[in-house]
Amino acid sequence: MTFAFPVAQEIAKLERIVGRLSPVQKMLLGTDGSVTSLLEVITGSPVGIETLEQRVVPATDDVARELDIDVGEDVNYRVVRLKNARTGETLIHAVSYTPLKRLEPGFKNDLMRADIPIGQILHKHRIESRRDITQTECEQADDRMSQLFNIFPKELMLSRRYKIIRKGEPLIAIRETFPYNMFQDTRRVIIETPARIHMTLTDLCGEAGRVDGGVGIALDKPNIVVEGEIDRDLSVEGEQSERALEAAKRVAERFGLGGARISVRSCYRTHVGLGSGTQLAVAVGKALCELYGEKASIREIASAVSRGGTSGIGVAAFEMGGFIVDGGHTFGPGREKSDFRPSSASSGVRPPPVIARHDFPESWRIVLAVPNIEKGAYGQREIDIFREYCPVPLSEVQELCYQIMVRMMPSVVEEDLDAFGMAVNRIQQLGFKRVEVELQHPMIKMLMQEMVSAGAACAGLSSFGPTVYAVTDTNTRDIESAARDVMGDIGGEIIITRSRNEGARIRTA
Numbered sequence: 001m002t003f004a005f006p007v008a009q010e011i012a013k014l015e016r017i018v019g020r021l022s023p024v025q026k027m028l029l030g031t032d033g034s035v036t037s038l039l040e041v042i043t044g045s046p047v048g049i050e051t052l053e054q055r056v057v058p059a060t061d062d063v064a065r066e067l068d069i070d071v072g073e074d075v076n077y078r079v080v081r082l083k084n085a086r087t088g089e090t091l092i093h094a095v096s097y098t099p100l101k102r103l104e105p106g107f108k109n110d111l112m113r114a115d116i117p118i119g120q121i122l123h124k125h126r127i128e129s130r131r132d133i134t135q136t137e138c139e140q141a142d143d144r145m146s147q148l149f150n151i152f153p154k155e156l157m158l159s160r161r162y163k164i165i166r167k168g169e170p171l172i173a174i175r176e177t178f179p180y181n182m183f184q185d186t187r188r189v190i191i192e193t194p195a196r197i198h199m200t201l202t203d204l205c206g207e208a209g210r211v212d213g214g215v216g217i218a219l220d221k222p223n224i225v226v227e228g229e230i231d232r233d234l235s236v237e238g239e240q241s242e243r244a245l246e247a248a249k250r251v252a253e254r255f256g257l258g259g260a261r262i263s264v265r266s267c268y269r270t271h272v273g274l275g276s277g278t279q280l281a282v283a284v285g286k287a288l289c290e291l292y293g294e295k296a297s298i299r300e301i302a303s304a305v306s307r308g309g310t311s312g313i314g315v316a317a318f319e320m321g322g323f324i325v326d327g328g329h330t331f332g333p334g335r336e337k338s339d340f341r342p343s344s345a346s347s348g349v350r351p352p353p354v355i356a357r358h359d360f361p362e363s364w365r366i367v368l369a370v371p372n373i374e375k376g377a378y379g380q381r382e383i384d385i386f387r388e389y390c391p392v393p394l395s396e397v398q399e400l401c402y403q404i405m406v407r408m409m410p411s412v413v414e415e416d417l418d419a420f421g422m423a424v425n426r427i428q429q430l431g432f433k434r435v436e437v438e439l440q441h442p443m444i445k446m447l448m449q450e451m452v453s454a455g456a457a458c459a460g461l462s463s464f465g466p467t468v469y470a471v472t473d474t475n476t477r478d479i480e481s482a483a484r485d486v487m488g489d490i491g492g493e494i495i496i497t498r499s500r501n502e503g504a505r506i507r508t509a
Contacts, residue, residue, distance in 0.1 A: 010136045018138050018156055019237070019263060022185040028178065029160045032131040034119035035176060039082060039091050042183065046085040049115045053079040056100065063097050066163065067170045074100045076112055081148060090149050096174045118172060127166060135161040140266065141179065149179050152192040152505060154225045154266035156180035181227065181509040188229045188509045189290040193279040194500040195219040195268065196317040198463040199424065200433040202404065204340055204390045205397045206331045211340065212352060213328030215404055216313030217360055218321040220500040222268035224279050228287035231261040238264030244284045247305045251285035254304040257292045271375035273462035278314030281305040283504060290506065302351050309346025316354050321502045323412045325356040325404065340390035342382045360499030361415045367451065367470045369483040371492035373441045376464030389435045400430045417473050421457030424471070428460050437461050444468060447486050454482035
């Protein structure tokens with residue numbers, strides 16, 4: 001199929017943004033014929049239509065301009081999904097606007113009352129028309145689109161806008177949307193990671209012959225979304241591409257894998273205490289392994305990309321989700337570690353064993369406040385802090401273990417939020433977590449205090465911050481409002497989430 005120059009140019013421009021489009025995708029974006037008929041040829045199945053929403057609405061400025069009508073004029077707003085009639089799979093999401101004054105009674109009746117594709121309605125009423133494509137574009141899937149197409153939120157969606165022209169006037173304005181990972185001609189792997197709260201390191205004293213250890217929670221949001229397809233060379237595009245490419249190279253070398261094109265479609269902020277470095281590196285490595293059928297475990301992939309050398313919470317969050325306690329590393333001459341250092345400086349040290357894991361209560365909400373202040377310690381500064389402040393007092397490590405074992409872990413199992421909150425609040429004053437909190441901007445302590453005062457059972461610093469988390473089982477609005485008041489003109493991001501009681505999600509397309 002050939003396209004008029006503007007359409008071909010727009011599709012080429014879209015490819016430079018999203019990556020290669022398959023011939024089928026180009027046809028769906030560029031056809032000036034019936035999309036329903038084209039889908040039936042592509043799928044080899046009848047295509048059905050389901051009306052999701054329909055009502056008469058006044059034309060907005062944008063709709064009036066597109067349809068060449070007056071603002072406020074009545075238009076039929078219609079949202080449908082085109083689906084595979086045999087499997088029920090959603091193929092296309094379509095939104096249309098039709099000015100009522102331009103419709104004959106029979107056409108209007110079919111459009112507003114029956115699940116009939118627009119092309120079939122035009123054919124039934126012998127309406128001569130043409131399609132003028134006006135735009136092709138891309139965006140990330142929201143929760144509604146992810147549910148409709150059974151994909152991950154923030155996966156890329158492709159769409160086009162066009163008008164059906166009759167007698168020189170726009171009869172209908174339509175926007176059709178489908179996922180980038182649908183109608184592809186190569187096998188693709190898509191991975192959506194959790195984030196994580198790192199609540200505390202357990203033992204940075206080392207007198208018992210072990211060091212590190214950690215406690216944390218996997219979070220349902222924010223997420224990283226990574227896509228991969230086999231390619232001749234190994235390349236990465238998108239956010240944090242240099243870091244992701246380094247991880248891909250390490251995994252390819254460790255396991256003898258070939259080339260791939262990897263796209264980071266969504267990523268959250270680095271060095272704010274939510275573990276994006278581990279999630280990104282392991283996701284890229286896992287995608288590469290999936291493409292080549294390599295059965296490497298998550299721990300083996302994490303070791304290849306030098307993650308988990310101090311805390312194992314991020315690796316375990318990717319692997320299994322939930323509330324996690326890891327056991328740290330052996331400590332002393334000739335053992336896994338002989339000094340105190342962060343994961344970034346612990347290359348070659350295996351991820352620690354998970355000694356406890358339990359589903360975190362789904363009714364508990366987690367409010368994250370990420371102020372726009374200096375990022376948490378990382379790189380050489382983090383290494384220097386470990387050297388300066390370790391070992392921490394044994395008495396604090398002992399109480400920290402008491403709070404974790406006697407209060408925190410049973411409270412998660414029994415869903416006792418008050419006891420859990422007491423443990424979290426006390427932990428901020430103990431061991432290496434006390435050091436992390438004391439080195440923060442004054443805003444951090446104020447955030448923790450005010451979020452608890454607003455109704456949270458507890459508040460704590462995640463990793464080296466600056467993210468502060470609060471846990472509640474009631475209305476989150478007061479806690480969010482309190483956090484925004486504290487951040488004030490400095491500003492920041494508020495994320496309301498919950499635990500993810502499973503690991504990273506993986507699908508193929």
